[in-house]
Amino acid sequence: MPTPLVAVRVALTLAGLTLACAPSWSAQSPVAAASSVSETSFAVPIAAQLQAGAKVAQTCAACHGLDGNATSTEFPKLAGQHVDYLIKQLHDYRIAKGASHPARVNAIMNGMAATLTDAQIRDVALYYSRQTFRPGVAFADKKEIKLGQSIWMAGIPDRAVPACAACHGPSGEGMPSRYPRIGGQWQGYLETELQMFRNDRRTNSPEMHDIASRMTDRQISAVADFAAGLRARSERSR
Incomplete structure (x- = not known):
């Protein structure tokens, strides 16, 4: 039987997160340029943006949780995720101009993202990025x-x-x-x-x-x- 992972301090000799050292998101990507967003642009979001984001999050709560801490392992936790990454993924779920299909395919998320405006994508990303992340626990031998x-x-x-x-x-x-x-x-x-x-x-x-x-x-x-x-x-x- 797998046993709970024993706590260990990970050596802080390397710096860098999705898996295996791959730039899955670049600040210079076409999506970033098209949406004209930057994480540094939202260091202090206005209250109206967070309120608007919370409203959008109500439609996401069934899968991701209202606070972004999904309770099912099928769905990713969004709380505390970087703003730019969330924005990029939501744009990838939509069909870009001139494209025949979205860059990222998911039957649920493609439909959800298609209904959102750029402002709503920005606001919900801001909202989730500022929620308290609750980390998981690993179980393995x-x-x-x-x-x-x-x-x-x-x-x-x-x-x-x-x-x-x-x-x-x-x-x-x-x-x-x-x-x-x-x-x-x-x-x-x-x-x-x-x-x-x-x-x-x-x-x-x-x-x-x-x-x-x-x-x-x-x-x-x-x-x-x-x-x-x-x-x-x-x-x-x-």
Whole structure:
């Protein structure tokens, strides 16, 4: 039987968060330029924007929770996620001008994003980014956790897979405008997304597809489990 992950302090020798050191979001992407948004632009959002975002979030609550802390492992936690990343993903769910299909395909989210204005996308992203994130807990045996930690901190050299921490940070906090927070995210969600990147079912990050394509099922599962308990593990060890 899997045992709860033992708290350990992750060495803070690497800096960088989605998985495996891939720039799944660049501040110079066409979507960012088109929507003219920047995380630094919303350092102090006005109350009206947060109120508007909270209103939009009511339609998202069934899956993601009103405060962005989804209770089902099927849906990602959005609380505390970087504004620019949330905006980029919502735009990717829509069909861009001149495109025949959205950059990111999801039967539910494609329909939801299509109904939102650019302002609503901005406001709901601001709202969720300022909610308190509740990290998850990882459950795996020591051998699998050791494998996940190794991939997170050092990558998989013989498969040319870079360390996740190089982009997503040692504690999985990510980097505004570039890499999303994944530390403390649901293990099941992270594993599913990596599988989708690998199998060309999620196509809005060529870098993540390239990395995931060189990972085995076991490696994906192990690093997803490690990431799921990463922030909780760091906090418990303080």
